Amino acid sequence: MASNVTTIRVPEGEVPDRSGLKRVGETVRKRLAANKDIYKLPTDLAEIFALGDFMSADECRRMIEMIDQVAKPSKVFDLSYGADYRTSYSGDVDPADPFVKKISRRIDDLLGLDSRWGETIQGQRYLPGQQFQAHCDWFFTDAKYWATEKTRGGQRSYTAMVFLNAVEDGGSTDFGHIGLSIEPKQGALLAWNNADAEGVPNPWTLHAGMPVKAGVKYIITKWYRTRPWA
Numbered sequence: 001m002a003s004n005v006t007t008i009r010v011p012e013g014e015v016p017d018r019s020g021l022k023r024v025g026e027t028v029r030k031r032l033a034a035n036k037d038i039y040k041l042p043t044d045l046a047e048i049f050a051l052g053d054f055m056s057a058d059e060c061r062r063m064i065e066m067i068d069q070v071a072k073p074s075k076v077f078d079l080s081y082g083a084d085y086r087t088s089y090s091g092d093v094d095p096a097d098p099f100v101k102k103i104s105r106r107i108d109d110l111l112g113l114d115s116r117w118g119e120t121i122q123g124q125r126y127l128p129g130q131q132f133q134a135h136c137d138w139f140f141t142d143a144k145y146w147a148t149e150k151t152r153g154g155q156r157s158y159t160a161m162v163f164l165n166a167v168e169d170g171g172s173t174d175f176g177h178i179g180l181s182i183e184p185k186q187g188a189l190l191a192w193n194n195a196d197a198e199g200v201p202n203p204w205t206l207h208a209g210m211p212v213k214a215g216v217k218y219i220i221t222k223w224y225r226t227r228p229w230a
């Protein structure tokens, strides 16, 4: 079962939501190129961007408290993954909460994306030994869940993630095929295009939340679709 964990299944034939993926990529590329605080990670294999101090220490602490209130064992979309695949605890922070709304809008604004395309922000907590093994955030359009997901916003285009604390040891976000490892830094945002410039889901975006060795790791993630999410 665990053997398919790192298998890359590139969609064959027609690529669902290709024009949407291409459009989102162009929108964000243009938007971030005009932002001098943005750092583009040094690779041509995927578009990955970083921004320090996206959230203040106070905002991070407040979000961590909210995550502790909603965190339950994490789920994965593809049930064929093994049991140790995503061992973190996660939960949606209240999308109606004014503070969550503020952070959510700030992410939309940074990327230049329509808030309607964004999923609810998900919080995630990793204790020592917990991890999110290598995966891509885009949906496998040959999987069962796609029948539902295609009607509720379609393919995932962009991912935005914020590290809410520095981790004592471990817990980096690793893009294994590209050879990039990003250490958690409080308030820092990472965002990447899950597709390539042509609108095809990009297997180079394979990434993992590496096991926490000491301390605890908190993050929030916001995934964007190609059409309004519902």
Ligand SMILES: O=C(O)CCC(=O)C(=O)O
Residues within 6 Å of the ligand: 124, 132, 137, 161, 171, 172, 173, 174, 207, 208, 209, 210, 219, 221
């Ligand atoms: O925890 C991490 O560093 C990665 C999280 C992740 O891949 C996700 O939320 O999609």
Ligand SMILES: [Fe+2]
Residues within 6 Å of the ligand: 135, 136, 137, 207
């Ligand atoms: Fe991910």
